[in-house]
Amino acid sequence: MNDNGALTKRIVKESARLLQEPVPGISASPDEHNARYFKVVIDGPGESPYEGGKFKVELFLPDEYPMAPPKVRFMTKLYHPNIDKLGRICLDILKEKWSPALQIRTVLLSIQALLSAPNPDDFLDADVAEKWKADEKGAKAIARDWTQKYAHEH
Amino acid sequence: MADDDQFDIDTDSEIDDDDENEESDDDTGFFPIDEPVVYSSQSSTTTSSAAAQIPKQTKGTSEQSGNKYSTSINASNNHPQDNNFEYVVLSQDDIVKYMVECIKEVNEVIKLPSTTVRLLLHHFRWDKEKLMERFYDPNHQDELFRQAHIVNPFKRPHLQTQISSSSHRSTRRQISSSSLSPSSASITTTTTTNPLRPLTEQTCLICCSTKPINDMAGLECGHTFCIICWQQYLTYKIMHEGIGQTIPCPAKCDILVDDRTVLRLIEDSDVRRKYQHLITNSFVECNRNMRWCPGTNCTNAIKAPYCDVAMVTCTTCKTSFCFQCGQNWHEPIKCKWLKKWQKKCHDDSETSNWIAANTKECPKCHATIEKNGGCNHLICKNQSCKYEFCWVCLGAWEPHGSSWYNCNRFNEDDAKKARDEQDRSRSALQRYLHYYKRYHNHHESLRLENKLLEQVQKRMESMQQQMSWIEVQFLQIACDVLRQCRQTLMYTYPFAFYLKRNNHSIIFEQNQADLEHSTEELSGYLERDFSQTNASLTEMKQKVQDKYRYCSTRRKVLLDHVAEGYECDYWEYNEGF
Numbered sequence: 111m112n113d114n115g116a117l118t119k120r121i122v123k124e125s126a127r128l129l130q131e132p133v134p135g136i137s138a139s140p141d142e143h144n145a146r147y148f149k150v151v152i153d154g155p156g157e158s159p160y161e162g163g164k165f166k167v168e169l170f171l172p173d174e175y176p177m178a179p180p181k182v183r184f185m186t187k188l189y190h191p192n193i194d195k196l197g198r199i200c201l202d203i204l205k206e207k208w209s210p211a212l213q214i215r216t217v218l219l220s221i222q223a224l225l226s227a228p229n230p231d232d233f234l235d236a237d238v239a240e241k242w243k244a245d246e247k248g249a250k251a252i253a254r255d256w257t258q259k260y261a262h263e264h
Numbered sequence: 265m266a267d268d269d270q271f272d273i274d275t276d277s278e279i280d281d282d283d284e285n286e287e288s289d290d291d292t293g294f295f296p297i298d299e300p301v302v303y304s305s306q307s308s309t310t311t312s313s314a315a316a317q318i319p320k321q322t323k324g325t326s327e328q329s330g331n332k333y334s335t336s337i338n339a340s341n342n343h344p345q346d347n348n349f350e351y352v353v354l355s356q357d358d359i360v361k362y363m364v365e366c367i368k369e370v371n372e373v374i375k376l377p378s379t380t381v382r383l384l385l386h387h388f389r390w391d392k393e394k395l396m397e398r399f400y401d402p403n404h405q406d407e408l409f410r411q412a413h414i415v416n417p418f419k420r421p422h423l424q425t426q427i428s429s430s431s432h433r434s435t436r437r438q439i440s441s442s443s444l445s446p447s448s449a450s451i452t453t454t455t456t457t458n459p460l461r462p463l464t465e466q467t468c469l470i471c472c473s474t475k476p477i478n479d480m481a482g483l484e485c486g487h488t489f490c491i492i493c494w495q496q497y498l499t500y501k502i503m504h505e506g507i508g509q510t511i512p513c514p515a516k517c518d519i520l521v522d523d524r525t526v527l528r529l530i531e532d533s534d535v536r537r538k539y540q541h542l543i544t545n546s547f548v549e550c551n552r553n554m555r556w557c558p559g560t561n562c563t564n565a566i567k568a569p570y571c572d573v574a575m576v577t578c579t580t581c582k583t584s585f586c587f588q589c590g591q592n593w594h595e596p597i598k599c600k601w602l603k604k605w606q607k608k609c610h611d612d613s614e615t616s617n618w619i620a621a622n623t624k625e626c627p628k629c630h631a632t633i634e635k636n637g638g639c640n641h642l643i644c645k646n647q648s649c650k651y652e653f654c655w656v657c658l659g660a661w662e663p664h665g666s667s668w669y670n671c672n673r674f675n676e677d678d679a680k681k682a683r684d685e686q687d688r689s690r691s692a693l694q695r696y697l698h699y700y701k702r703y704h705n706h707h708e709s710l711r712l713e714n715k716l717l718e719q720v721q722k723r724m725e726s727m728q729q730q731m732s733w734i735e736v737q738f739l740q741i742a743c744d745v746l747r748q749c750r751q752t753l754m755y756t757y758p759f760a761f762y763l764k765r766n767n768h769s770i771i772f773e774q775n776q777a778d779l780e781h782s783t784e785e786l787s788g789y790l791e792r793d794f795s796q797t798n799a800s801l802t803e804m805k806q807k808v809q810d811k812y813r814y815c816s817t818r819r820k821v822l823l824d825h826v827a828e829g830y831e832c833d834y835w836e837y838n839e840g841f
């Protein structure tokens with residue numbers, strides 16, 4: 111699918127809105143050389159083990175966007191049952207539940223929500239998920255520890 | 265094969281007639297896909313001529329081989345098992361017609377648009393009875409539509425949109441922007457309308473372009489998008505994701521896109537064809553009495569009145585296959601054992617050959633270890649084991665000293681035990697490989713001999729300078745016999761693999777050896793270029809004829825013996841393999 115004028119229009123519109131009316135707790139700005147590549151920082155949600163952390167995320171819009179979902183990956187290491195060591199995210203709307211009516215904003219909101227409410231039943235990292243189910247308190251302590259270690263600018 | 269007209273159910277012209285009276289063009293559903301062979305007012309002539317084609321095709325085939333040799337072929341072909349199994353070969357168009365029949369049948373009872381009925385039938389895996397049962401349960405009708413992801417036609421909202429591609433004649437109703445009911449997840453761009461002006465433009469929620477209302481389209485759920493976005497969306501779903509039956513509304517609202525909408529919007533013929541295939545595929549696969557032809561690139565399906573182990577042959581690509589399991593015709597092995605065999609081959613394919621030649625197991629942790637060069641001092645690669653041992657005796661390396669000639673434990677009991685253990689698993693592997701190699705060889709030969717057929721056909725043309733057309737047909741028959749024998753031989757190996765040794769299995773193996781020997785000879789004759797031999801054409805012909813007749817006889821003997829064994833319980837199986 112080639113990038114016709116109409117598709118670019120959507121990307122331009124989405125980018126502008128992300129900058130003009132940013133989602134609380136999320137900053138997203140397109141790369142100066144590539145309008146399809148976004149540098150995103152998500153603040154760890156309050157009352158979650160990620161609170162206080164700043165999580166870097168990269169988001170890329172493939173040529174097929176918005177028919178195909180954006181590709182999203184955490185660049186900051188974090189301890190989470192739905193996010194693996196490479197930062198890949200297990201989220202249905204990034205896969206089979208994607209719809210072209212969704213947009214960058216909704217994706218980022220969903221990721222933020224995933225940080226507030228991990229889902230160890232639909233895990234990506236089996237070890238973390240197991241720990242999360244067996245000892246939620248302990249798992250959250252590790253997640254807090256990792257947030258301290260990796261998600262703070264020193 | 266059925267030469268009779270019993271399968272005319274697909275092309276009952278009466279239905280065309282009342283379709284014409286009852287239904288508007290709004291309700292043609294999946295059918296108007298492909299030009300003329302359709303369910304439209306003019307179609308009754310087209311359909312009946314298509315119906316006539318099926319028996320005609322069959323006749324064509326029998327005419328081709330309808331010469332003096334064909335009797336011997338048929339004798340070898342018609343094994344008792346395959347008699348009296350009547351079936352019909354359906355082309356893509358025939359499949360669609362049959363599917364429409366099924367929809368029609370339900371339609372006559374429940375009176376809903378056929379495109380809705382198709383989604384409902386798909387939801388019930390084409391089980392009409394189950395659908396009817398649920399449909400007439402008044403307490404659960406709403407639930408039924410929700411589960412099938414269809415807007416309940418009895419509870420339609422006041423404002424509804426029709427799909428409005430420019431080619432469509434029906435009147436379109438405009439929708440107010442409020443009826444778009446943006447869910448929390450969907451884009452909340454508003455329609456750019458001036459309240460003082462009538463609604464003539466809308467903003468597409470996918471591409472964010474503002475377009476004339478005529479360029480917008482939507483389903484009954486009320487979500488509209490521009491036609492270009494619809495086309496891109498549907499094309500992506502069909503071509504990229506291979507989804508046909510269950511494409512949801514792009515607004516993430518759960519309502520499924522019906523076939524009429526897809527076919528109105530998609531113009532590209534490749535996409536249309538793929539879509540048609542996806543739809544018919546789910547239809548054929550859900551239907552117990554239908555099978556796809558497994559022939560390469562063949563798009564036919566075969567329909568029978570019931571499901572049974574029987575050989576059916578595709579009239580287009582000539583592939584013979586088992587109706588029960590849909591695999592190539594695999595006599596003498598039974599479907600169940602073939603399935604088991606194929607799973608084994610699949611599971612073992614990468615490893616077994618190589619393992620047999622190059623590896624042993626670590627005597628301590630049983631990790632597989634590769635033989636590395638000539639050195640017999642091995643260290644287990646399993647990092648948590650690292651056991652050092654001798655390749656020859658599998659004992660610990662420690663007492664061996666500096667050279668393996670000091671391998672003094674060679675005859676000791678425990679060394680022997682260790683070796684026996686490996687030998688056992690190894691000999692099971694050897695046994696499997698014995699059968700697998702032969703199975704695989706025949707499989708490969710079968711493939712290569714398909715090319716041989718092309719060469720032989722060329723040769724037949726050049727031979728017609730000296731012989732008449734009818735006189736060179738023996739080569740065609742020889743090729744057919746060769747293919748049958750190969751296919752039978754191929755499946756004798758997995759059959760034998762699971763067989764326990766007894767007197768009958770020994771007879772079977774003799775029959776197998778006989779057939780194999782004569783088949784290889786026949787293959788040799790056919791590969792030879794006759795013009796390069798000293799023998800005259802007439803002499804060669806005699807030799808080839810004698811050989812294929814012998815092969816046919818041997819094949820029949822083998823198959824009859826196996827069939828007798830099935831009837832009289834000769835065969836005992838090694839369940840464990």
Ligand SMILES: [Zn+2]
Nearest residue numbers: 468471490493
């Ligand atoms: Zn659009």
Ligand SMILES: [Zn+2]
Nearest residue numbers: 485487513517
């Ligand atoms: Zn919808």
Ligand SMILES: [Zn+2]
Nearest residue numbers: 557562578581
């Ligand atoms: Zn076929």
Ligand SMILES: [Zn+2]
Nearest residue numbers: 586588589599
């Ligand atoms: Zn079968």
Ligand SMILES: [Zn+2]
Nearest residue numbers: 626629644649
């Ligand atoms: Zn080991």
Ligand SMILES: [Zn+2]
Nearest residue numbers: 654656657671
């Ligand atoms: Zn030794």
